[in-house]
Amino acid sequence: MNSISPNLNIMIKASEKASKILIRDFGEIEKLQISVKGPSDFVSSADTKAEKIIINELMKAKKNYSILSEEDGSKINTDSKNFWIIDPIDGTTNFLHGVPHFAISIALKSDNEIVSGVIYDPIKDEMFYAEKNNGAFFNNQRIKVSKKKDIQSCLFGTGGKEKIETDLITRKSGSAALDMAYVAAGRYDGYFQNNLNLWDVAAGIIIVKEAGGTINEINLSKNDNIKIRASSTAINEKMLKKLKNF
DSSP states (O other), rough: OOOHHHHHHHHHHHHHHHHHHHHHHHTGGOOOEEEETTHHHHHHHEHHHHHHHHHHHHHHTTTEEEEETTTEEOOOEEEEEEEEEEEETTTTHHHHHHHHHOOOEEEEETTTTTEEEEEEEEETEEEEEEEEEOEEEEEEEEEOOOOOOOGOOOOEOOOOOOOOOSSSSEOOOHHHHHHHHHHHHHHHSSSEEEEHHHHHHHHHHHHHHTTTEEOOOOOOOOOOOEEEEEGGGHHHHHHHHTTTTO
């Protein structure tokens, strides 16, 4: 294992601990209690339980850090420069339909910059993580973005309800966090989406950057309505050209 900071270590441990609940609940999906926030916002008891475990683990290590999490909202603590940003299940709709494609996403924002991130897919046991200036990793192996130059042979992840008028080959997987992790690992050549929340993408931002990818400027002081344009450097301009009306 490459050397990682104590903070990243605790983020990895927290995601592994919470994943046990998710794996168990995923196996008994028919029995889960689900409440509906809005037409496409499901919250399951699994979300809430996983989030509690993550917050408890992180707080044990750093009790003064502030927290921004999907279910729990924002809690400013005595240390307001450091924020844990948590999404206990990114891909809840997949999770609730028994589709094994969702992830736990945890990032650390320090002085308004994402400095470390973890995206963990518990069903496939795939762990993506990165720290500032330390590279990006997948299950302890260094990862890099794709090297493809021909945009016609590229595969892009996207999401949301908007219709996309483009000739790019796209996939909607239902998990923004995994889409970004897949760009970092070279599985996707790029990822674009509008109207995201910060907790969907915070960990992905640092993982893509540390894997050598290019990502648009993102205002980290707002929590919603974020748009992402992430890809390998080789095809970034070509992708942006194709997306100018998106």
